[in-house]
Amino acid sequence: MGSRPPYPRSFAPAVLSPLQSLRSLGGTGRLARVSDVMISLRHVSKTFPGGTAPAVGDLSLDVPRGEIVVLVGPSGCGKTTTLKMINRLIEPTSGEIYVDGELATSVEAHLLRRKIGYVIQQIGLFPHRTIAENIATVPTLVGWDEQRIAERVTELIELVGLEPEMADRYPAELSGGQQQRVGVARALAADPPVLLMDEPFGAVDPIVRSKLQEELLALQDRLRKTIVFVTHDIDEAIRLGNRVAILNVGGVLEQYASPAEILAEPANDFVAEFLGSDRGLKRLSLIPISTVDLDPGPVVAPGGTVEEARRVMERYGTDWFAVVDGDRMLGWLTEDDLRGAATVPRSGRRFRAWLTRSSSLREALDAIVSGRTTMAAVFDGDRYLGMIDVDTISREIVR
Amino acid sequence: MSFLADVLAWFADPVNWSGSGGIPNRVFEHVQLSTFAMMIAALLGIIPAVILGHARRGGVLAVAAVNIARAVPSFAIIALALPVSIALGLGLGFWPTLLALVALAIPPMFTNAYTAVRDVDPGVVEAARGMGMTPAGILAKVEVPMALPIILAAVRVSAVQVVATATLGAIVAWGGLGRYVIDGFATRNNVEVFAGGLLVALLAVATEVGFGVLERLVEPRGLRMLRGQEQVVRPAPT
Numbered sequence A: 001m002g003s004r005p006p007y008p009r010s011f012a013p014a015v016l017s018p019l020q021s022l023r024s025l026g027g028t029g030r031l032a033r034v035s036d037v038m039i040s041l042r043h044v045s046k047t048f049p050g051g052t053a054p055a056v057g058d059l060s061l062d063v064p065r066g067e068i069v070v071l072v073g074p075s076g077c078g079k080t081t082t083l084k085m086i087n088r089l090i091e092p093t094s095g096e097i098y099v100d101g102e103l104a105t106s107v108e109a110h111l112l113r114r115k116i117g118y119v120i121q122q123i124g125l126f127p128h129r130t131i132a133e134n135i136a137t138v139p140t141l142v143g144w145d146e147q148r149i150a151e152r153v154t155e156l157i158e159l160v161g162l163e164p165e166m167a168d169r170y171p172a173e174l175s176g177g178q179q180q181r182v183g184v185a186r187a188l189a190a191d192p193p194v195l196l197m198d199e200p201f202g203a204v205d206p207i208v209r210s211k212l213q214e215e216l217l218a219l220q221d222r223l224r225k226t227i228v229f230v231t232h233d234i235d236e237a238i239r240l241g242n243r244v245a246i247l248n249v250g251g252v253l254e255q256y257a258s259p260a261e262i263l264a265e266p267a268n269d270f271v272a273e274f275l276g277s278d279r280g281l282k283r284l285s286l287i288p289i290s291t292v293d294l295d296p297g298p299v300v301a302p303g304g305t306v307e308e309a310r311r312v313m314e315r316y317g318t319d320w321f322a323v324v325d326g327d328r329m330l331g332w333l334t335e336d337d338l339r340g341a342a343t344v345p346r347s348g349r350r351f352r353a354w355l356t357r358s359s360s361l362r363e364a365l366d367a368i369v370s371g372r373t374t375m376a377a378v379f380d381g382d383r384y385l386g387m388i389d390v391d392t393i394s395r396e397i398v399r
Numbered sequence B: 001m002s003f004l005a006d007v008l009a010w011f012a013d014p015v016n017w018s019g020s021g022g023i024p025n026r027v028f029e030h031v032q033l034s035t036f037a038m039m040i041a042a043l044l045g046i047i048p049a050v051i052l053g054h055a056r057r058g059g060v061l062a063v064a065a066v067n068i069a070r071a072v073p074s075f076a077i078i079a080l081a082l083p084v085s086i087a088l089g090l091g092l093g094f095w096p097t098l099l100a101l102v103a104l105a106i107p108p109m110f111t112n113a114y115t116a117v118r119d120v121d122p123g124v125v126e127a128a129r130g131m132g133m134t135p136a137g138i139l140a141k142v143e144v145p146m147a148l149p150i151i152l153a154a155v156r157v158s159a160v161q162v163v164a165t166a167t168l169g170a171i172v173a174w175g176g177l178g179r180y181v182i183d184g185f186a187t188r189n190n191v192e193v194f195a196g197g198l199l200v201a202l203l204a205v206a207t208e209v210g211f212g213v214l215e216r217l218v219e220p221r222g223l224r225m226l227r228g229q230e231q232v233v234r235p236a237p238t
């Protein structure tokens, strides 16, 4: 289960002009790859019959191939409307939508939808069909032969972490979390390049939701789909998105950038308020320890004098020090541990949190706070790298 | 005591088991007419209901249908069907009774089939559309199967009502088990009236049980696990 490094993965520029995309191909003039944009909304608007203001007004947005783009915003701001315009469950009043370079309206709606996975909060499994039959829906529609379907169903049940014997069960026999795993498997069945997900984890409890988010990221590491994910939960958006589109009422795009960028530099007051007063803390979860400088820390080699240990603790203002032999961490000791000893022993207490360079500053802060101290040790495997201190972290918060 | 003995004697009398007035032929007539009426009513009631329910249109019609069915007694329907049948040149007997039974059976089947399809979980329908199923595919593979238990229950309710009401066909000179009741009444033969009533009751119960068994057999397993209470709107007893 590959959990995702906390720092955002790289992403392609959102809007590529034809010239840029040529350049990005090294100027060979090869036009086979239309662009790195998988879904493109061009000045899209939707006004519902009888509606006065548009639910979505003049929205332009490019979704890079192979990335998770999260649409987030307050309830009723037009997220669902935007998502459903991509698979034409809602037809735009004006504007164009391109999917993989093709105008969405250039094919019949039901044929377009067979190439776009769709996962909704209500899940919508067919209650009269088994799990296997549910997953087989789109492959059956597009005419795969029985054996290929059976193999694919087995593969998908395993992929989303369900037990093989669930294949012959009915939806009513599954928990909410299991049902949503089936929902995801069903959407992935015919291997569509695009996945649309509308608050898919909104109806499950927080623990299951967190697990499903983690699984989605692990799945995405393997599958590299283009995913448009709708949520009203900014934490979910930050956790899942390579890019996050923050929408205001009327489908107004307030900011579209990576989570780190948005947290570091909210485009306006609306975004800042939507992120919440703890956005500095949220930001920490996106910054890996490897991006900040480490301090050697209050360390003493085994065999060092008690006097030396006292000096180190005084200098760092701690009531403990670490015993380090070269780059081997032997543990930590307090002043009391030295009573009656002549030199520093070759031992110490284990650190509770084992931070690595890819741990986030948020995790480092947690380790420091729960250890009731000001520093935490960072490792690369068994190798001691140094300490991260609370001041370094707070500098990142205010930045 | 002696009345029951007379009834038993009536059932034991070979005369009542043979010929056009015998029990087998009367049961056959009764079942035949009820079956015709149900088949026609199911076609005329369920098909439009399912299509309207799919489109989520025509709710007013559904409500009107069930209200009319509740308001108009079966006896009145027969009375109304008779002049219509005569005007159409179909005469007495079979046709007015059939007409009345069809008119009686349509509303509950229409209303229940309509609401059953309309009320199919919208999340399921949306998922089906979102996956690229066609409207006809959604109707045939999602909405109708999911509505099937309620539709079948409505068919059962209608069938029982039709079997019971077919008795009244004897008034307009048709056969069936109602003959015993009407003729017995005319000749003040209480034993025959009672025997006729008993036969109708038995046939109605058999219909109820038979359709109940059929429902269990065809109801999709996954739905049975979901099912709460039966949601059929029954017409008021008439």
Ligand SMILES: Nc1ncnc2c1ncn2[C@@H]1O[C@H](COP(=O)(O)OP(=O)(O)O)[C@@H](O)[C@H]1O
Pocket: A048, A049, A051, A055, A073, A074, A075, A076, A077, A078, A079, A080, A081, A082
């Ligand atoms: N089918 C519809 N008919 C009329 N108005 C709608 C319809 N669907 C959504 N709306 C309106 O459009 C706006 C955006 O809705 P929606 O896209 O569902 O918001 P979100 O998913 O962000 O909560 C809301 O004001 C909603 O009431």
Ligand SMILES: [Mg+2]
Pocket: A079, A080, A081
């Ligand atoms: Mg929504």
